[in-house]
Amino acid sequence: MKIIYFAWLREKAGVNEEDVTPPAGVTDVAGLIEWLKEQSPGHAAALADPAVVRIAVNQEYATLEDPVGPDDEVALFPPVTGG
C-alpha cells in the first residue's frame, strides 16, 4: 500500500511517500491511520489530530470508514488552501 503525505503532515511525518504493509486486520482508513501512528513519533505527531487530516484513496476523497487494501494509494494531508 502506498502512503503519500502533503504539506505539514509531510513535514511532521518526515516522509513524502512510503510503501507499507499493514497487518491483515487493517481494512479501513481509520485502522490504517491508527497503525501508521505507531510507526514513528513523526507519524504520531502528523496524525495526532484527526480533525485536520484529510484523506484520499486512489485520488478520491475518502472517509475514515472507507475500505483500503494492498493495491491502494492513500494520501493524507491537511485541509487544502489552493485557489
Add this chain to the structure above:
Amino acid sequence: MKIIYFAWLREKAGVNEEDVTPPAGVTDVAGLIEWLKEQSPGHAAALADPAVVRIAVNQEYATLEDPVGPDDEVALFPPVTGG
C-alpha cells in the same frame, strides 16, 4: 426648456431634441408630458403608453411628480437596454 428623445421614442416623435416653451401651468413632468402629447401625432404616439416612458431631468432619473422649469433639460426614453 430642452427636450431630448432616445431610441424608439425619438423615432416616433420624429425629433431628436427640441426647445419648447410650455404654458406657465406646466410645472411638473406629468404636466409636461400631457402638453407634449398635444404638439403632434408623432409626439402623441411616442408618449402614448406612460408605462414605457422613462424620464431624466438634468441627467438624473425623475418621476412624473418631479418639478420642471424653463432651464431644465428633460430626456424621455424607453427602458434602457445597455450592458
Add this chain to the structure above:
Amino acid sequence: MIRVQREDFDPGAEMARLGGASHGVGGVCAFVGLVRDAAGEAEVRAMTLEHYPAMTEKALAAIEAEARQRWPLEDCLVIHRYGRLEPGERIVLVVTASAHRQAAFDACQFLIDWLKTKAPFWKQEETPEGAQWVEARDSDDAAAARWNGDPAAE
C-alpha cells in the same frame, strides 16, 4: 474609473492594470458582454448602441462610487461602448479588484446588473426582418432589485 467609447478595449490589459494596482489585491473579477448572433429566434447581423452622453458619464461615475462605498475595492473599472457592433464584438467590460474574492464578485455583478437596468443605453438589432429595438427584460430588473437591500444581508 469609467469610460464610454466607440473603440474596442483590451480586457487582459485592464485586468492586469487593476490587479497590479497594489500587492493588497487578492482577486480580480471581470465580466465582458459580447454581441450575440441571435435574439430568441431572430438572427442578429449587427446592433447599434445609442446613448445619452451627458447622462451616461454622470450615471456611471455615480454607480462606480456606490460600488466603492458598498464593497472594499482596491479599484474598479467600467467601459461601455456605443455605435455599431457585429456579433462577437465586445460591448461592455466591468473589472473589480479587492483583497478578497467575494467583494470582487459581488461588486462586479452589482455593476453589470445596474448597467443593464439604469445606464442610458439602447440597443437596436439588425435582423433579416429589419431593425428592431431591443426590449428591456424583466429578468434584468429582478437581478438589479436584489441589490436594493443591505448588501451585508446577501
Add this chain to the structure above:
Amino acid sequence: MIRVQREDFDPGAEMARLGGASHGVGGVCAFVGLVRDAAGEAEVRAMTLEHYPAMTEKALAAIEAEARQRWPLEDCLVIHRYGRLEPGERIVLVVTASAHRQAAFDACQFLIDWLKTKAPFWKQEETPEGAQWVEARDSDDAAAARWNGDPAAE
C-alpha cells in the same frame, strides 16, 4: 478545459478564446487570484504552492464537468499554478462563457469556491518569522457550502 502548470498564463488571451468560441456567447466572466503581500498582520515575501498531481487533474476535470452540467456554459477553463510565486503574481484563473451573464457568474464563483475547499493544493508563505503553512478558512467552507443545494433555487 483544465490546466495545472508552473508557468504564468494570459487572462486576456484566454477570455478572448472562450468569448470567441461561438457567436452564441453573450457573457464571459473571469476571476484571477493573485499573491498578496500580507496575511493578516504578517508580511508575505513569497509563497510556494504544493499539490498532489495525480489527484489534481482528476479532481479539476470532475468539477469542470459538474459546472458544465449545472449551468448552460458554452465553454469553461480553470488554470492553477504551483511552485514559488511572489506578491502580485497570478495563482489561478477561472473563465466561464455563456449565452447569459448569470450562468457565467454563478459557474465562475462555483469553480473558485470549489478550488478553495477541495482542490489538493497547499500554500506555504515566506514571512519574516519563517515559513508558515496557510490555514484553511471557515469562510471558504461556507462559500462552498452554498452550492450544495439545487442551483436553480439560488
